[in-house]
Amino acid sequence: MKFKRILLKVSGEALIGDKNYGIDPLQLEQYSNEIKEIKRKGVEIAIVIGGGNIFRGIDAEKSGIERVQGDYMGMLATLINCMALQSQLEKIGCDTRLMSGVNIDQVCEPFIRRRAIRHLEKGRIVIFGAGLGKPYFTTDSTASLRAIEIEANVVLKGTRVDGIYTSDPEKDKNAKKFTEISFEDVYKNNLSIMDMTAFTLCKENKLPIIVFDMNKPKNLISIIDGKKIGTLVY
Numbered sequence: 001m002k003f004k005r006i007l008l009k010v011s012g013e014a015l016i017g018d019k020n021y022g023i024d025p026l027q028l029e030q031y032s033n034e035i036k037e038i039k040r041k042g043v044e045i046a047i048v049i050g051g052g053n054i055f056r057g058i059d060a061e062k063s064g065i066e067r068v069q070g071d072y073m074g075m076l077a078t079l080i081n082c083m084a085l086q087s088q089l090e091k092i093g094c095d096t097r098l099m100s101g102v103n104i105d106q107v108c109e110p111f112i113r114r115r116a117i118r119h120l121e122k123g124r125i126v127i128f129g130a131g132l133g134k135p136y137f138t139t140d141s142t143a144s145l146r147a148i149e150i151e152a153n154v155v156l157k158g159t160r161v162d163g164i165y166t167s168d169p170e171k172d173k174n175a176k177k178f179t180e181i182s183f184e185d186v187y188k189n190n191l192s193i194m195d196m197t198a199f200t201l202c203k204e205n206k207l208p209i210i211v212f213d214m215n216k217p218k219n220l221i222s223i224i225d226g227k228k229i230g231t232l233v234y
Contacts, residue, residue, distance in 0.1 A: 004153055005044040006154055007048065007152040008047045012050035012054065016053045017215070036089070047085070051075070071137075085127060098127045113150070126150075141194075145198075178231045183203040186233060
């Protein structure tokens with residue numbers, strides 16, 4: 001598979017690296033260097049980052065915080081990660097734009113579809129923060145919808161696991177990995193890849209997903225080079 005424009009979805013937890021919490025500078029540096037490398041190959045890049053390394057809105061109720069308020073807190077957590085990645089990318093010479101689903105004029109632009117596409121066409125790396133600006137939607141849903149809006153060729157979902165398995169490989173040693181799987185088979189096997197809203201958006205718009213281990217060096221570059229890394233959902 002060859003891609004002109006991609007949407008890279010990175011989980012906030014993947015940014016933790018060897019730390020217990022927050023952002024691992026070495027992990028951030030690795031991501032940035034690989035993103036710069038695929039930019040050199042002529043790929044147009046948009047990025048969505050989760051905020052789970054800082055705060056997950058879905059966990060808010062457990063700590064006594066009302067769900068809607070917690071979701072907005074989670075959106076702000078994603079912006080912290082986005083700003084960190086933006087800073088690192090610009091440090092190594094990449095031209096970036098940060099666009100947000102929540103208006104914070106001092107640090108980022110509001111999301112405007114036509115403007116986002118224009119940034120990509122001009123060779124800028126576009127980072128989408130603060131989710132969709134609405135509670136009850138995950139960053140997976142943000143990634144799927146933004147990918148459709150900017151007419152990306154694929155969603156690359158970078159996680160800490162090297163693909164999709166029959167069960168959780170961290171808990172089940174006998175779990176088997178899929179190299180390819182259809183959207184229908186994911187439904188039939190009740191596999192957890194994204195939340196149902198995000199997954200259905202990709203299915204209905206025939207947008208393929210590749211789930212891969214973002215923390216393994218060169219994996220992202222190998223996918224862009226056409227190698228079979230992780231699991232393709234088609």
